[in-house]
Amino acid sequence: xxxxxESKQQLFLKSLLPENPVLHSGxxxxxxVAGTETSSQAFFLGSAALALILLTSLVSALAYELLQKxxxxxxxxxxxSLAIALGRRLxxxxxxxxxxxxxxxxxxxxxSPVIFARARGMTASTTVGRALFDAAGTGTGLVAVLACLGLxxxxxxxxxxxxxxxxxxxxxxxxxTMLGGFVSCAxxxxxxxxxxxxxxx
Amino acid sequence: MSDxxxxxxxxxxxxxxxxxxxxxxxxxxxxxTERPAHAWPYAVYGMLSVLLFVPLGWLLxxxxxxxGLSSVDLPCYVLLLWGVNRALSRLFRPRPxxxxxxxxxxxxCAVLGAGLLAIGRFADSLPGAAVLAAGSAASFxxxxxxxxxxxxxxxTRGLSHRLAGWPSFLLLCALLWVAFEGxxxxxx
Numbered sequence: 001x002x003x004x005x006e007s008k009q010q011l012f013l014k015s016l017l018p019e020n021p022v023l024h025s026g027x028x029x030x031x032x033v034a035g036t037e038t039s040s041q042a043f044f045l046g047s048a049a050l051a052l053i054l055l056t057s058l059v060s061a062l063a064y065e066l067l068q069k070x071x072x073x074x075x076x077x078x079x080x081s082l083a084i085a086l087g088r089r090l091x092x093x094x095x096x097x098x099x100x101x102x103x104x105x106x107x108x109x110x111x112s113p114v115i116f117a118r119a120r121g122m123t124a125s126t127t128v129g130r131a132l133f134d135a136a137g138t139g140t141g142l143v144a145v146l147a148c149l150g151l152x153x154x155x156x157x158x159x160x161x162x163x164x165x166x167x168x169x170x171x172x173x174x175x176x177t178m179l180g181g182f183v184s185c186a187x188x189x190x191x192x193x194x195x196x197x198x199x200x201x
Numbered sequence: 202m203s204d205x206x207x208x209x210x211x212x213x214x215x216x217x218x219x220x221x222x223x224x225x226x227x228x229x230x231x232x233x234t235e236r237p238a239h240a241w242p243y244a245v246y247g248m249l250s251v252l253l254f255v256p257l258g259w260l261l262x263x264x265x266x267x268x269g270l271s272s273v274d275l276p277c278y279v280l281l282l283w284g285v286n287r288a289l290s291r292l293f294r295p296r297p298x299x300x301x302x303x304x305x306x307x308x309x310c311a312v313l314g315a316g317l318l319a320i321g322r323f324a325d326s327l328p329g330a331a332v333l334a335a336g337s338a339a340s341f342x343x344x345x346x347x348x349x350x351x352x353x354x355x356x357t358r359g360l361s362h363r364l365a366g367w368p369s370f371l372l373l374c375a376l377l378w379v380a381f382e383g384x385x386x387x388x389x
Contacts, residue, residue, distance in 0.1 A: 026228060026231060026366070026367045027228055029226050029228065029367060029371075030224065030225050030226050030227070030228075030310050033224035033226060033371070033374075034223060034224030034225060074283065077279055077283075078276060078279070078280075081275045081276040081278075081279045082273075082275075082276055084275055085272060085273055085274070085275045085276060088272075088275075089272055101223070104314055104317045104318060104321075105314075107275050107278075107313065107317060108225065108310050108313055108314050110275055110279055110313075111279065111282065111309035111310055111313055112310060113228045114228075177378075178221065178222065178223070178224050178378050179375050179378050179379065181224050182221075182224070182371045182372065182374045182375035182378065183371075183372070183375055185367075185371050186364075186367070186368040186369075186371035186372050186375070187368075189366075189367050189368050189371075190363045190364055190368045193362075193363045194363055197363075
């Protein structure tokens with residue numbers, strides 16, 4: 001819930017943590033489970049999602065400010081899919097270094113609700129600046145959760161952290177499988193709820 | 202059916218489930234699996250979407266490759282997915298309890314992901330892609346129904362509220378993954 005009285009910084013911080021897209025709303029669970037096999041994969045997909053969230057929010061907010069109309073979802077999806085196709089041409093070589101499902105997951109961003117939720121929910125009642133801060137908070141929150149999950153899974157399953165070579169014998173190689181994705185994501189959401197309860201209303 | 206196609210069907214069922222094998226979980230899956238009564242139409246909807254999308258997507262992919270337009274394949278897939286959604290929404294309109302008209306309440310991530318995987322693995326064979334997709338579609342159906350059944354049982358019997366919703370859904374997916382991997386290891 002966003003209030004008109006909230007400042008841009010408050011919007012950013014609210015989207016970043018208390019109303020984090022993955023931990024609070026469950027948006028982007030697909031990325032948190034399937035796109036966090038390694039920290040570099042998580043960071044790549046998170047960055048792509050952040051760029052798309054900013055793009056769709058900017059277009060949606062501009063359209064509302066100039067035309068006083070909500071941008072239809074199909075137009076935002078078409079825009080996102082064109083942006084991903086362009087991004088794939090530019091950064092396609094990078095995909096070879098990442099786990100095999102990364103290319104498919106990148107394509108799936110074009111139909112992921114986490115990309116369009118803020119653009120559809122925020123822009124009808126606010127300015128371009130506020131919409132961008134809200135989108136930046138949502139995107140940064142998504143990147144942060146994906147990066148943390150990716151790093152944890154990579155450390156436990158491979159004993160590595162990004163480009164840092166083997167640091168220790170991996171204690172839980174199964175964390176590199178889809179099982180690790182489910183368990184780590186479920187644990188993150190449960191811990192988030194516990195932390196919110198402890199911190200009070 | 203030849204042995205190869207049967208093996209592909211089994212591989213699709215056991216190892217290419219969009220939900221628990223690939224982790225392609227649509228946001229709509231949580232609400233759809235709250236009650237088994239809602240899960241059935243959602244499972245059928247997702248299954249039919251995969252079955253329709255894959256052969257059409259394969260033909261689209263082949264056409265785009267022939268025209269040298271493979272770099273814009275994603276917008277074309279998305280357009281095709283929109284058409285499949287429209288067609289199936291008309292079919293499911295008599296069920297008002299299932300809010301399929303809401304744009305997010307669709308299995309798009311799972312359908313597109315399963316379709317891209319099948320097309321990618323069988324780029325030169327439509328039957329192979331369609332059979333793998335049939336296995337994935339059946340697996341999607343089974344997983345949605347099983348998860349809904351168990352969620353209703355565990356969430357109404359004193360499960361901690363911290364584990365209700367997404368955590369219980371994901372942990373059930375984890376259990377299904379273990380079960381199907383175990384079954385698959387016997388057949389490998």
